[in-house]
Amino acid sequence: MQKKVSLTGIKPTGIPHIGNYFGAIRPALELSKEYEARYFIADYHALNSVKDPHLLKEMVYEVAATWLASGLDPEKVLFYRQSDVPETFDLAMILMAFTPKGLMNRAHAYKSAVQENEQAGKDPDDGINMGLYTYPVLMAADILLFDTNVVPVGKDQKQHVEMAADIAQSLNRTVGKNLLVIPEAKISESTQTVVGLDGRKMSKSYNNTISLFLPSKKLHKTLMKIVTNSQGVEEPKDPETSHIFTLYKLFATPEQQKKLAQRYRAGGMGWGEAKQELFEVMDTYLAPMREKYYAIIDDKEHIDKILKEGAEKARQVAAHTLGRVRKAIGVNPLYR
Ligand code: ADP
Ligand code: TRP
Numbered sequence: 255m256q257k258k259v260s261l262t263g264i265k266p267t268g269i270p271h272i273g274n275y276f277g278a279i280r281p282a283l284e285l286s287k288e289y290e291a292r293y294f295i296a297d298y299h300a301l302n303s304v305k306d307p308h309l310l311k312e313m314v315y316e317v318a319a320t321w322l323a324s325g326l327d328p329e330k331v332l333f334y335r336q337s338d339v340p341e342t343f344d345l346a347m348i349l350m351a352f353t354p355k356g357l358m359n360r361a362h363a364y365k366s367a368v369q370e371n372e373q374a375g376k377d378p379d380d381g382i383n384m385g386l387y388t389y390p391v392l393m394a395a396d397i398l399l400f401d402t403n404v405v406p407v408g409k410d411q412k413q414h415v416e417m418a419a420d421i422a423q424s425l426n427r428t429v430g431k432n433l434l435v436i437p438e439a440k441i442s443e444s445t446q447t448v449v450g451l452d453g454r455k456m457s458k459s460y461n462n463t464i465s466l467f468l469p470s471k472k473l474h475k476t477l478m479k480i481v482t483n484s485q486g487v488e489e490p491k492d493p494e495t496s497h498i499f500t501l502y503k504l505f506a507t508p509e510q511q512k513k514l515a516q517r518y519r520a521g522g523m524g525w526g527e528a529k530q531e532l533f534e535v536m537d538t539y540l541a542p543m544r545e546k547y548y549a550i551i552d553d554k555e556h557i558d559k560i561l562k563e564g565a566e567k568a569r570q571v572a573a574h575t576l577g578r579v580r581k582a583i584g585v586n587p588l589y590r
Contacts, residue, residue, distance in 0.1 A: 266310065270317060272463070295335045345576055498528045
């Protein structure tokens with residue numbers, strides 16, 4: 255039997271953070287053991303916000319090196335850069351004709367940008383480009399082009415994957431066959447929303463992230479910024495309501511978690527000490543990956559080579575799907 259396909263993308267908008275790692279990268283790599291995996295760097299999605307060409311190029315390397323340092327094996331996983339697969343943009347254009355405008359009005363990234371403008375008393379569409387507005391169509395093309403069954407993502411991307419499924423269904427209904435595979439988001443229960451320094455969802459847009467490959471000293475300094483309540487050292491603390499402990503759980507063994515939870519409840523441990531404990535498990539966990547990351551990012555030619563080989567393989571798969579779709583809608587199949 256043919257293996258099912260798992261696909262996900264990460265936007266190159268800076269070195270990924272702990273939320274990206276536990277919400278998307280690690281679950282995706284876990285799935286690659288069972289599924290036919292296709293993982294990529296979504297540089298056209300990043301273009302909506304990143305307009306500095308040097309920076310964009312650099313951030314593509316950062317995300318590529320992160321995937322590789324996290325254990326992605328390009329021999330086993332189809333690994334590529336979105337902009338190297340132009341079939342994506344052809345399919346995106348086709349999907350536009352099957353996407354109701356109202357659906358895009360409901361997409362949360364667009365909706366929250368409009369809301370922010372309204373609150374600031376600006377024109378609702380101030381600073382909003384068509385790339386942001388049609389973001390879910392491009393994402394649907396990424397997904398549908400590779401006959402994807404599951405999309406490992408954090409909870410915030412669930413709506414986008416549902417939109418990809420809606421768009422696929424609309425096309426399938428119109429051409430009267432199972433032309434496109436209907437995708438489903440796969441959200442890992444324990445890491446669906448990793449919290450940031452301030453206890454809100456960790457996100458670049460909230461400026462509360464812990465970057466994956468900070469050198470030890472900087473990591474320590476960043477963790478000391480975690481916001482806490484005013485409970486004193488002697489007071490017993492509830493580990494379940496502390497986001498220091500929530501983060502600790504991601505890195506510690508069950509045994510370590512049990513022991514530290516007891517110390518929280520017993521009192522006598524201040525927040526500073528709780529942060530120190532977090533630093534220690536985190537630094538131990540991340541050190542080997544960090545070392546790999548800096549070695550990989552130093553060899554850009556090697557990254558280029560991996561991405562080039564990935565692009566060639568990805569284009570073959572993509573051309574096949576695109577040919578099928580072009581034929582079904584009545585334009586020149588061109589690709590086969
Ligand atoms: P950001 O919100 O920081 O801009 P992205 O939108 O680039 O992050 O997210 C890349 C991937 O990481 C997506 O699959 C997203 O769902 C996941 N992700 C991002 N932040 C978190 C988080 N705090 N917890 C779990 N998953 C997350
Ligand atoms: N929109 C995703 C994010 O912001 C990135 C992305 C682009 C993606 N295309 C995708 C994720 C296709 C999964 C599948 O994180």
